[in-house]
């Protein structure tokens with residue numbers, strides 16, 4: 086199978102904008118780094134799939150971050166993505182377990198929670214970042230983002246995202262789609278889209294069967310989408326020693342001195358990739374003298 090990638094295009098006589106992604110390997114890379122349990126991999130993977138597709142809605146250097154803050158035991162899901170197909174993410178508590186739900190599926194809703202907020206921040210290179218938010222309406226992630234796009238960005242949308250996890254906790258499949266209805270779309274086109282969407286099988290099953298994003302769109306709509314672009318999807322963390330040092334400097338002299346006195350050194354771990362940065366007493370002392 087081809088590496089992880091997404092496509093963007095148009096369907097239904099160009100009235101509907103579409104995105105579709107398969108990113109099983111990317112989620113597996115993140116699962117290995119963060120040691121997420123199955124229901125957490127599902128919640129995080131669904132959010133990552135949305136973020137990858139939202140990344141394809143912005144320009145190359147532009148970035149966006151998503152926070153899903155529900156009242157479930159996972160805590161906060163935080164992911165970010167950019168226009169180059171680079172994604173990363175983490176959750177407050179990676180070790181959450183639940184029995185399968187009544188449909189025999191991972192109970193994402195129980196883990197995420199049924200109440201809370203989705204916050205999307207887009208850094209589009211302008212003076213101020215764009216921020217939009219909406220309440221969690223289902224806790225299953227896909228419906229929550231359909232609601233977000235429709236209410237916060239005023240673009241009627243259908244979102245399907247899915248993850249399958251193997252018995253050994255590795256990722257079996259991860260993928261998704263977003264359909265967005267353009268202004269002045271005739272009623273019958275919207276009705277056709279709604280009918281098609283209501284009849285689909287789970288997106289995780291389509292990815293698991295080896296369907297490419299293009300084939301997934303064809304199965305859902307029964308027609309070839311007009312593909313306008315393709316983007317490889319990869320895990321990439323943007324942490325670095327320099328960023329860790331800048332963060333330490335921003336704590337201020339007193340805080341740094343307290344670290345030296347109490348801990349003698351500092352160990353900073355990146356939430357996104359679990360990389361550890363060790364900062365010695367001597368290095369901390371140097372940072373104190375850097376101009377603030």
Ligand SMILES: [Zn+2]
Nearest residue numbers: 322324355358
């Ligand atoms: Zn990192």
